[in-house]
Amino acid sequence: MLRLENIDVHYGATQVLWDVSIEVGEGEMVAVMGPNGSGKSTVLKAAMGLKKPSSGRVVLDGEELQGRSATVRPRRGMSIVLERRRLFPRMSVRENIMLGGYARPSAEAHRSFDWVLDLLPEIRPHLDATAGKLSGGQQQMVAIARGLMARPRVLLMDEPFLGLSPAMVKNVFAIMKMINGEGVAILFNEQNAKLSFAMSHRGYLLESGRVVLSGSGEEMLEHPEVKRVYLGVREAVS
Ligand SMILES: Nc1ncnc2c1ncn2[C@@H]1O[C@H](COP(=O)(O)OP(=O)(O)O)[C@@H](O)[C@H]1O
Numbered sequence: 001m002l003r004l005e006n007i008d009v010h011y012g013a014t015q016v017l018w019d020v021s022i023e024v025g026e027g028e029m030v031a032v033m034g035p036n037g038s039g040k041s042t043v044l045k046a047a048m049g050l051k052k053p054s055s056g057r058v059v060l061d062g063e064e065l066q067g068r069s070a071t072v073r074p075r076r077g078m079s080i081v082l083e084r085r086r087l088f089p090r091m092s093v094r095e096n097i098m099l100g101g102y103a104r105p106s107a108e109a110h111r112s113f114d115w116v117l118d119l120l121p122e123i124r125p126h127l128d129a130t131a132g133k134l135s136g137g138q139q140q141m142v143a144i145a146r147g148l149m150a151r152p153r154v155l156l157m158d159e160p161f162l163g164l165s166p167a168m169v170k171n172v173f174a175i176m177k178m179i180n181g182e183g184v185a186i187l188f189n190e191q192n193a194k195l196s197f198a199m200s201h202r203g204y205l206l207e208s209g210r211v212v213l214s215g216s217g218e219e220m221l222e223h224p225e226v227k228r229v230y231l232g233v234r235e236a237v238s
């Protein structure tokens, strides 16, 4: 349903993505894994229209989006949860979540709000709390809730596990699976190979702005290069 085709991205004169092609099928969970600075965030920004590619196409359900403004995407069913959560720390949890419904008329926004809270009931007790006072994990939950307000068919998530305790990682992991189980396709970034590929249908390995490997989640986890470089598994020496 979502395709990035041969995307190049520059920041000023510096090229940071080269010929990146990534596909997300209907209802799929897809991971983009790569080290710090490899271009993962830029891939999502290009997909969401927050950064204009210098060449290549972004296609959603056959419609080309790369020239369109970033406001078109939410209406077409795309939504993004940005890295490090990016909440408004002084606003309440409720206000932060409602901001995710900006593209919708208000009756619909309230229906979305109810739907989101049914999916993420653990947020309910914190609705009137100041967002900045919540733990990192709770804030990530609120950021996900905000991203879901647009009722996306494709949810982009930039390092959803960043800075979370192992228990919260498990929790967010379970939430992503549940959202995906609701039929929402997810394209997410992550630096950890195991986290990336253990739960995804397909994955991509990004190095220095280029896709160097792709395959099913299982294939990626079993790939000798991924094992050696990113899982720290040493080949037996005979
Ligand atoms: N706004 C920016 N201006 C200039 N260079 C940037 C900007 N954002 C990212 N970069 C550079 O682009 C490359 C890819 O960055 P990024 O997509 O954030 O990687 P990742 O998310 O994998 O850490 C890095 O070399 C980074 O320094």
Ligand SMILES: [Mg+2]
Pocket (backbone or CB within 6 Å): 040, 041, 042, 083, 158, 159
């Ligand atoms: Mg990043």
